[in-house]
């Protein structure tokens with residue numbers, strides 16, 4: 567079987583994690599699964615913020631195509647990079663257990679400890695809006711590229727600090743880098759820290775094989791965060807954050823929406839019984855209903 571993935575070091579590491587999990591769950595040998603790197607639009611364009619590329623499915627389109635053609639059997643993604651509305655033929659068949667979902671700050675011990683006017687490298691609308699809300703004096707510098715590229719740009723002095731997902735740093739074997747920011751200071755991106763595996767909905771054989779490695783709580787929480795995204799009409803260009811946590815028979819969901827400059831902000835939370843989407847929709851409506859027109863305009867709602 568062929569396991570499609572992006573070719574970045576983090577993507578390849580995650581693909582190997584999935585391959586090992588499947589081998590262990592099914593007693594498969596070394597030759598059962600071959601990893602097939604596929605270059606996506608997001609990998610090709612490195613000189614502009616993704617938010618300016620405008621297109622959707624920047625990290626998925628080429629992998630979706632390979633799935634459709636049968637060039638690969640399944641595809642691995644950081645769920646954070648998977649757009650909210652997927653092609654109908656493709657199913658998210660499994661997710662690995664979520665890793666540390668926090669952001670880590672590299673270059674200072676905390677956001678509060680950053681020097682006045684410090685330059686922080688990020689190209690994420692969420693991270694820049696959250697930083698500016700906490701510290702309007704900071705200067706945001708456009709920072710793109712994979713984890714190693716961003717760390718080397720920091721070392722070259724192109725910024726004083728940067729933010730990266732703890733999950734990516736840990737998986738790349740760099741747990742010592744940076745300082746984790748508590749989720750009540752910086753709420754993470756929806757699905758941050760979760761790895762998902764997709765296949766064609768018609769492939770019952772693969773769906774059954776993947777179900778064996780599915781981490782149910784992760785799957786439930788990530789689908790909850792994605793449902794909120796859908797109800798807000800948000801995408802990767804939207805400055806918003808959300809985090810769901812399983813609590814017994816329910817999911818506790820926190821979320822916030824911000825203006826690009828961080829000046830406007832609405833936050834809320836809800837508890838939803840497993841399988842009940844009504845509270846998620848209600849949270850999205852409440853956030854938008856209460857927001858200034860300028861903030862509301864960043865989200866299309868549904």
Ligand SMILES: NCc1[nH]cc(CCC(=O)O)c1CC(=O)O
Pocket residue numbers: 644645646647729730731732733734757758759760761
């Ligand atoms: N947007 C890029 C991206 N997609 C997933 C991760 C990290 C791993 C994860 O969150 O699952 C990263 C890098 C980062 O944000 O630091």
